[in-house]
Amino acid sequence: MSSSAIRPPLILGSSSPYRRELLARLRIPFDVAVPDIDETPLAGEAPEATALRLSRRKAEAIAARHPGALVIGSDQVCTLDGAQIGKPGSHEKALAQLQQMRGRTVTFHSALCLLDSRTGEAQLADVQTRATFRDLSDAELDAYLRLETPYDCAGSAKAEGLGIALLARVESDDPTALIGLPLIALTGMLRAAGYPFFGA
Template identity: 40%
Template sequence: TSQPNESPIQLVARLAKEKAQAIINQNTDTHNSIIITSDQVACLSDQILGKPLTHDKAVHQLSLFSGQKVEFITSLHLTDTSNGHTFSSISHYCVYFRTLSEAEIIRYIELEQPLNCAGSFKCEGLGVALFEKMEGDDPNGLIGLPLISLCKGLRELGVNPLSV
């Protein structure tokens, strides 16, 4: 849930950090670990859209997205529990939706049930059939875990993904 006057970037950054802290607080065996958390929101013209959770809300979201550009903002947060060092990044990825008919939207939701997905679609499945094009530095950011940033963060914390 966003706080008053909190931007989408501030929201996802805060939530990713809070998730990391919750993991550390709930687990006594996190010593010498790197905790990796992320959070994501979809934005349409500065309006934050979360997970739809219901069929009707998913239909509404995809109807809003029809013919529009939607920006996905993802925060990645790494915490090295051995020394307290952290790494945070924000990734932006844009999806341009083609014009969608109501029948296409309803059929898509029936097929993939994307009710727990920011933006009401799964780009790793049939969701790509809804798109005209996509833009961004890291396509993995669209599914909620920007892997290019993750590798950079691991290197900054002293872990080379190619040396593991």
């Protein structure tokens, strides 16, 4: 029997093109489904708790529609001094975020959930990345935002693109976590779930 024949369906529960591109690096078949959940943080909820809860809720929402599949849910929360920094949504808010973060070290919580809808078993991880931003001028920050328009990214910087020029240092156990899908953690979870990468 070929490895593809014994692979359960794999579904990425995300609307993010960045996560889709990362998962495609693994050269394994997968589908994409968009979860419809409320992503509002709960009152008094710690940033890492928000990220873990939302990653699981996304996976559960997709698994309910796809029995028999392995479902990946992921969420990222950016924090500065313990406070959450969300997706800016506009140029003005993005500029204010970058001004607040310049010269500072920000923590990104990249949470991951792999839910096996065959058994109901969920594996969870919070991969943290510390990113130190360069102390750039308002003009440089404004120019960056107009070039890349990262208004859908927590922290207003696309590290997979020109946003890497905003950073002076990145510290993480998983180089893909900052982009939004920690592949080292994910491949470990898939192996634990019995998913074959290199043949049956």
